[in-house]
Amino acid sequence: MRSTVQEGGHLGVMIAEVVAGLEPVAGKRYLDATFGSGGHAMALLDASAPDGQVLGLDRDPAAIERGQSVTDRYGGRIRLYETPFADLATALSEHGWDRIDGAIFDLGVSSQQLDTAQRGFSFRFDGPLDMRMDQGRQTQKTAAHLVNELDVTALTRLFFQLGEEPHAKRAARAIVLARSREPLQSTRQLATLLEEKLPGGRPGLHPATRVFQALRMAVNQELEQLEQGIQAAMRHLAWGGRLAVISFHSLEDRLVKHVFKAASTPPPVEGPLRLLPHVRLPAPPFELVTRKPRIPGENELRTNPRARSAKLRIIQRRAPS
Template sequence: MTAVFAEGGHRGVMVAEVMAGLKLAPGGRYLDATFGGGGHAKALLEASAPDGLVLALDRDPAAIAGGRVLEDRFAGRLRLSEGSFAQLGTILAEHGWERIHGAMFDLGVSSHQLDTAQRGFSFRFDGPLDMRMDQGRQTSTTAAHLVNGLDVRELTQLFFQLGEEPQAKRAARAIVEARARELFTSTQQLATLLQETLSSGRPGLHPATRVFQALRMAVNNELEQLEQGIKSAMEHLAWGGRLAVISFHSLEDRLVKQIFKTASQPPPVEGPMRLLPQDPQALPPYVLMTRKPVTPGEEEVRANPRARSAKLRVIQRRPLDAPGVA
């Protein structure tokens, strides 16, 4: 892995907004749950200098290998760990980090993953129909397994639910017909079929976009991972600690919004206790920092079109000295 990867192969999205949202301070312990090309991790290290610590996680061994350069540069302050959101609690415990002062998630795939044909994430390049973020370390199902193995009903459901593809059934039928002649092994095989079968629906949107997104999300179990990861990070926040999440499509954002909303509302009182007067001091343990998601400015979108659909939400664990903290 070359330094180019760790040094900016991936352009971090809304870096300034995330740093402002997290309110970093020297000496703090910060988690970057999606290390990728290290853009945000580097900003976390700089903003918490001279002695803030960053634990950076990624399930992709290539991302971790690429980050060793940064680890050397910030000797003693950056720790890299290969693992998934679902393992977050265990990884934090391994590092003795019971409490963290801030955490961030920058969801989706990195430019490096997307632009490496061999990883099979992109319909723009020809590669194996793979899409496993962890390169098979724990995930054994590839996109090819799903495309060749699910029936029309299952494929339709997958494309509709995870890709929000309005022509899900048409895509599913075409796939099942085509694979009777030849099984799918490459991204180009699938992209070509979808291009011939579907209309893009939106100018500039490749007809394969939504189906590829659905397959990637299913292969990597992304929504379940996200829910587990966010809840785990929230549980480990110190009083006053903040969590920032950047999502790139509506399913992710909806999930983040829902989790944050529930956590920032007073817990429902059940049973006979609900008849007693409510304690006005009993405030919820988390505070929403962003009522509406923060979106990137025009200049950033112009410079980095990938930022176009980004939405940032931030939540804070209520500071200990705030009224109502139990």
């Protein structure tokens, strides 16, 4: 299947693998929890023609606004909700759906978010240190608040835990010293400071990469949102329904792997039942479709740099036996 260039230039990642994994069919209901520019949503709609339906969520009002062209194109088959993962169940219930036949989460930020200097996600452009995916609808604290308010210990912990930054303490100290002269307000200020103070990492990795990742994850509470979102999606999967998650760094992938493993592992047998090998215990409610994460093919890696670190995991709800 072709990769889809959506409006604004975002190139959907692993679209063919997601469609192959979710096996969409006509008449069924699908959730795209990270609508973005609609690459996965449109692929699901095409594969479930003529009457499969998609509910698309995104916490970014700009994505929902842009999505109007997709809703126009597919008529009543798709509805969009401006909703964070944590409120996914509310959106489903507002839409009158209790069960879904498949769901996709394509994590992280979109090219539109990254390439809009004003949003403050990128150290490649100069913009305000904002990074709020929802543009302040619910999220109050920006990246500027964090770098100007947290103390050295809290900043160090943040950069180490969410950025896996080996020089977390050095970055934190440099920030606290710099802000004592003037507050850090722009991406350029922060990127330049980190470039000056941190040793160059591996080639191709800008010294500010990990700190920017940590700030973005903290501002948007990404790991908390992810855990709540995938748990909610799993609760709403119909029997045989599948959930696909594409992650882009190890913290996300580890969380997804852990949640999927817990849901697909039989509970430990306790008490006398342990001694009766012929007793058939109930199977766990989910099974792994991907034992190891799938990664993009060479062709996609060549044409879409964003796909470089993508990992796709899929789980399926078992029908009761």
